[in-house]
Amino acid sequence: MKRFSFLALISLIFIAATAQNHHKIQSPQVNDDRTVTFRLKAPKAVKVSVSGDFAPYHAEMTERNGVWEYTTPEPLAPELYSYSFTVDGLRMNDPENVFRLRDVNSISDIFIVSSENGDQTADLYAVRNVPHGTVANVWYDSETFGTSRRMTVYTPAGYESGKKRYPVLYLLHGMGNDEEGWTTTGRAAQIIDNLIAQGKAEPMIIVMPNGNVAMEGAPGETSWGLVQPTGMLPKTMDGAYEASFPEIINFIDKTYRTIRKREARAIAGLSMGGFHSFHIAKEYPNMFNYVGLFSAVVNPRQEGVTDVYKDYETKLQRLFGSKPELFYIAIGKTDFLFDENVAFRALLDSKGYPYEYFENSDGHIWRNWRIYLAQFLPKLFKK
Amino acid sequence: MKRFSFLALISLIFIAATAQNHHKIQSPQVNDDRTVTFRLKAPKAVKVSVSGDFAPYHAEMTERNGVWEYTTPEPLAPELYSYSFTVDGLRMNDPENVFRLRDVNSISDIFIVSSENGDQTADLYAVRNVPHGTVANVWYDSETFGTSRRMTVYTPAGYESGKKRYPVLYLLHGMGNDEEGWTTTGRAAQIIDNLIAQGKAEPMIIVMPNGNVAMEGAPGETSWGLVQPTGMLPKTMDGAYEASFPEIINFIDKTYRTIRKREARAIAGLSMGGFHSFHIAKEYPNMFNYVGLFSAVVNPRQEGVTDVYKDYETKLQRLFGSKPELFYIAIGKTDFLFDENVAFRALLDSKGYPYEYFENSDGHIWRNWRIYLAQFLPKLFKK
Numbered sequence: 028m029k030r031f032s033f034l035a036l037i038s039l040i041f042i043a044a045t046a047q048n049h050h051k052i053q054s055p056q057v058n059d060d061r062t063v064t065f066r067l068k069a070p071k072a073v074k075v076s077v078s079g080d081f082a083p084y085h086a087e088m089t090e091r092n093g094v095w096e097y098t099t100p101e102p103l104a105p106e107l108y109s110y111s112f113t114v115d116g117l118r119m120n121d122p123e124n125v126f127r128l129r130d131v132n133s134i135s136d137i138f139i140v141s142s143e144n145g146d147q148t149a150d151l152y153a154v155r156n157v158p159h160g161t162v163a164n165v166w167y168d169s170e171t172f173g174t175s176r177r178m179t180v181y182t183p184a185g186y187e188s189g190k191k192r193y194p195v196l197y198l199l200h201g202m203g204n205d206e207e208g209w210t211t212t213g214r215a216a217q218i219i220d221n222l223i224a225q226g227k228a229e230p231m232i233i234v235m236p237n238g239n240v241a242m243e244g245a246p247g248e249t250s251w252g253l254v255q256p257t258g259m260l261p262k263t264m265d266g267a268y269e270a271s272f273p274e275i276i277n278f279i280d281k282t283y284r285t286i287r288k289r290e291a292r293a294i295a296g297l298s299m300g301g302f303h304s305f306h307i308a309k310e311y312p313n314m315f316n317y318v319g320l321f322s323a324v325v326n327p328r329q330e331g332v333t334d335v336y337k338d339y340e341t342k343l344q345r346l347f348g349s350k351p352e353l354f355y356i357a358i359g360k361t362d363f364l365f366d367e368n369v370a371f372r373a374l375l376d377s378k379g380y381p382y383e384y385f386e387n388s389d390g391h392i393w394r395n396w397r398i399y400l401a402q403f404l405p406k407l408f409k410k
Numbered sequence: 411m412k413r414f415s416f417l418a419l420i421s422l423i424f425i426a427a428t429a430q431n432h433h434k435i436q437s438p439q440v441n442d443d444r445t446v447t448f449r450l451k452a453p454k455a456v457k458v459s460v461s462g463d464f465a466p467y468h469a470e471m472t473e474r475n476g477v478w479e480y481t482t483p484e485p486l487a488p489e490l491y492s493y494s495f496t497v498d499g500l501r502m503n504d505p506e507n508v509f510r511l512r513d514v515n516s517i518s519d520i521f522i523v524s525s526e527n528g529d530q531t532a533d534l535y536a537v538r539n540v541p542h543g544t545v546a547n548v549w550y551d552s553e554t555f556g557t558s559r560r561m562t563v564y565t566p567a568g569y570e571s572g573k574k575r576y577p578v579l580y581l582l583h584g585m586g587n588d589e590e591g592w593t594t595t596g597r598a599a600q601i602i603d604n605l606i607a608q609g610k611a612e613p614m615i616i617v618m619p620n621g622n623v624a625m626e627g628a629p630g631e632t633s634w635g636l637v638q639p640t641g642m643l644p645k646t647m648d649g650a651y652e653a654s655f656p657e658i659i660n661f662i663d664k665t666y667r668t669i670r671k672r673e674a675r676a677i678a679g680l681s682m683g684g685f686h687s688f689h690i691a692k693e694y695p696n697m698f699n700y701v702g703l704f705s706a707v708v709n710p711r712q713e714g715v716t717d718v719y720k721d722y723e724t725k726l727q728r729l730f731g732s733k734p735e736l737f738y739i740a741i742g743k744t745d746f747l748f749d750e751n752v753a754f755r756a757l758l759d760s761k762g763y764p765y766e767y768f769e770n771s772d773g774h775i776w777r778n779w780r781i782y783l784a785q786f787l788p789k790l791f792k793k
Contacts, residue, residue: 053638071456071498115454119502125515125629126636129508139636156633159558163546165570175542187548187665246508250539253509253522255436282570 052094054123055110055138061102063138065110067095067121072114079110079135080394088112105142105149106394107214109135128212130393131203132256148401150221152214157224158184162216164206164248167278171271177237177244178275179206181216182283183223183230192284194408195232196317197275198400199296199303203258205245206237209400212393218401229408232283236275238296238303240268263299264324266331269306276314293407295319295355297396298364309342310335312349317407319355321399322362322391325371347380353406354382357399361390435477437506438493438521444485446521448493450478450504455497462493462518463777471495488525488532489777490597492518511595513776514586515639531784533604535597540607541567545599547589547631550661554654560620560627561658562589564599565666566606566613575667577791578615579700580658581783582679582686586641588628589620592783595776601784612791615666619658621679621686623651646682647707649714652689659697676790678702678738680779681747692725693718695732700790702738704782705745705774708754730763736789737765740782744773 054066065077070093076085077097088095109128112119120127121136128137139153160183166175183193198215200208209215215233222228239260243249246256262268280287294315296304301323308318327336347354354375358368375382385402389395437449448460453476459468460480471478492511495502503510504519511520522536543566549558566576581598583591592598598616605611622643626632629639645651663670677698679687684706691701710719730737741751758765768785772778 069500072500114497114500117452117455117497117502118505119500120517122501123638125512125517125638127510127517132508134503134508134510137636141635153635154631154633159549159560161546161548163544165544166542166567177542184549248537250537252524252536253520255506255508 052123054121055136057138057140058098061105061140062099063103063108063140064096064098065112065121066123067112067114068093069095069114074115076113077110078113079108080392081106081108081110085113103140105140105147107137107139107149107152107397109137111135129256130208130212131258148398151218151401152397153221154217155221155224157220159220160184160216160223161186162210164244165282166244167275167282169271169274171267171274172240174243176240177206177248179210179235180279180283181210181219181233181235183232184220185230186232186284190284191230192286193230193232194291194293195234195279195283195285196293196295196404196407197234197236197272197304197315199238199294199300200235201296201298201300202263203256203260205239205242205256206235207245209233209235213400214397215400218397219404222401222404228404231404231408232279232285234275234279238268238300239263240271264302264328266306266328266333266335269303269310269335270333272307273311273314289313289316290352290410291316291408293317293319293353295321295400295403296323297321297399298391299324301325306335308351309339309346312342312346316351317353317355318351319353319399319403320357320368321396321403322358322364323356323368324364325367343374343380344378347375347378352410354380355385355403355406356382357385357387357395357402359387359389359391359395361388362395363391435506437504438519440521440523441481444488444523445482446486446491446523447479447481448495448504449506450495450497451476452478452497457498459496460493461496462491463775464491464493468496486523488523488530490520490522490532490535490780492520494518512639513591513595514641531781534601534784535780536604537600538604538607540603542603543567543599543606544569545593547627548665549627550658550665552654552657554650554657555623557626559623560589560631562593562618563662563666564593564602564616564618566615567603568613569615569667573667574613575669576613576615577674577676578617578662578666578668579676579678579787579790580617580619580655580687580698582621582677582683583618584679584681584683585646586639586643588622588625588639589618590628592616592618596783597780598783601780602787605784605787611787614787614791615662615668617658617662621651621683622646623654647685647711649689649711649716649718652686652693652718653716655690656694656697672696672699673735673793674699674791676700676702676736678704678783678786679706680704680782681774682707684708689718691734692722692729695725695729699734700736700738701734702736702782702786703740703751704779704786705741705747706739706751707747708750726757726763727761730758730761735793737763738768738786738789739765740768740770740778740785742770742772742774742778744771745778746774 052066056064075088075095078085088097124136169176241262294304301320435449439447458471458478461468471480507519552559677687684703
């Protein structure tokens with residue numbers, strides 16, 4: 028009888044060691060005092076810097092024995108940060124860090140700084156030792172567009188083993204993004220897992236469809252092949268997607284154990300997804316009880332392939348006449364859509380339409396959208 | 411009434427254009443003749459090469475106007491290839507390509523070369539215009555290990571909308587990999603989608619659990635935080651995982667519409683996952699009707715925390731006495747486990763235990779495992 032071959036074991040360890048070979052230095056390293064150290068082995072480089080949303084500048088790194096290093100001078104606030112290196116003018120990812128996120132066509136390395144007490148908004152972005160929901164990529168047949176289309180669906184912990192019905196949040200992505208944006212850069216699954224575990228949000232299904240109707244799904248996940256993503260896709264804001272939205276709701280109501288009532292439906296989105304959310308809610312005023320606009324485009328397009336953008340004020344009146352439980356608007360002070368949102372709120376005010384408003388710093392960035400989602404979720408389905 | 415703000419639209423287009431700014435060159439470019447061109451904009455670099463599994467050497471690139479370029483001298487055989495650049499000694503990913511795969515702790519860019527007629531094995535690796543199954547990341551509670559643990563589950567197209575019960579393949583990953591390996595680098599969802607659409611494989615559920623019992627799930631998906639993956643993890647081959655496997659089967663049988671019979675269960679894995687598959691099948695001889703060992707470690711460990719590796723020949727006799735429909739072994743000629751598999755087959759031959767054997771070129775690489783999976787799937791659940 029042959030026993031486990033020693034040679035095979037050694038070979039396996041060798042493979043493992045070889046694969047680890049270039050990982051002898053650690054980067055990024057989140058230090059105990061919440062400063063962060065970045066390192067890059069680049070003995071032949073002349074100039075290396077690190078940049079990202081942790082600082083408003085390219086930080087020059089200093090070299091010693093071929094390893095370039097930079098430590099932030101101050102502790103970083105708890106947050107999920109992204110960064111990359113620039114080596115002699117060439118942007119590159121951190122070879123020591125496998126955790127990366129794609130946003131449209133740019134890939135950045137990420138790290139998370141947690142707080143001491145675990146009680147900050149950013150602490151919701153980490154995977155914690157709590158019950159976890161399921162995240163699935165699901166295809167539905169779109170009659171409107173004549174194709175199968177891909178969506179990401181979160182079902183809360185206990186969904187599979189139980190018989191309960193759940194409320195549904197439809198959560199829409201921004202321009203150039205796709206059905207994976209909210210669960211990758213948006214950390215939506217971690218945020219809702221943690222909020223449910225803390226008793227701060229109701230268990231719910233979150234449906235994240237793809238709003239780029241020219242495509243079947245995220246780049247690389249369609250029959251187009253491995254086609255590089257671009258920022259602007261055709262047909263994203265022409266009314267067709269908004270008008271078609273009931274087919275997504277029908278698919279979800281048929282496929283999942285949902286509560287099929289307006290009281291148990293919410294819709295929210297960021298940027299273009301906020302635009303979609305608003306115009307869908309306006310077109311179907313008895314469909315959603317909660318509406319969230321995160322850094323949203325709001326003003327209707329002048330042209331569209333459907334009537335969705337027509338009769339704006341009448342539909343607005345109908346929407347608020349249906350008395351949604353929550354109409355939530357959030358935007359950052361330096362967002363390029365800030366003025367448009369100021370004007371939109373002035374319109375709502377002039378008509379006496381009630382809404383909840385949150386304003387913070389910064390502009391059109393994912394950090395804000397994670398914050399808005401973490402704020403929005405606890406407000407849903409409390410009745 | 412305010413219409414869509416022209417300024418906002420311009421800003422959106424500007425953002426899209428900025429994000430695209432460094433994407434003016436195309437890389438990789440799969441040419442019509444199946445040669446492939448790689449490009450990297452690096453005006454200050456002195457020496458740039460590209461390497462990957464498309465060639466056995468680092469190919470030197472030539473520079474023109476700051477853009478380095480290399481075109482393969484010959485057409486490439488249809489396949490999914492991975493590559494990276496080396497810029498003045500520094501390995502980096504292709505900034506023009508968002509399609510990357512992580513294998514253990516190394517991230518490579520990928521591209522797919524398809525065949526003219528779409529009838530090659532590699533054509534199964536592309537997303538095609540066929541019905542798509544759902545790919546879900548699901549957590550189960552492990553009583554054995556006292557934690558929630560993560561798995562990836564594929565359910566075939568039609569699962570959600572129907573009432574049918576399905577057979578199940580348990581598909582196990584290799585050392586240093588995790589529950590995501592088979593659906594990322596392994597292209598398992600594309601392979602089974604395409605084989606089902608062609609009528610070559612039965613619709614089935616594929617369950618891809620995590621065999622690293624020291625962890626709850628893939629790196630970054632556990633409460634350990636964003637901890638970089640390493641090749642070798644503790645407790646992966648000590649018998650505990652193999653002995654615990656019925657709790658995974660019970661979870662699946664309770665959660666999904668499975669056919670709860672041996673005739674409708676298969677188990678297969680690559681490398682360490684082949685080792686796991688073999689010893690699980692041997693320990694529970696009435697559980698699986700189909701067993702697949704892809705480049706597998708086979709010989710039992712001498713020590714273990716359970717009795718799984720004990721009474722090897724008796725258990726082997728019991729396994730083959732139960733007359734599994736298929737016992738499939740596949741390995742490449744230059745695999746470091748080749749000799750171990752030769753000895754294993756000699757043992758099976760000496761006892762008259764029947765098995766199916768496939769041998770091809772190359773070694774311990776994902777290309778082989780995709781090929782073996784594509785071979786194995788059509789053999790399952792035909793009765």
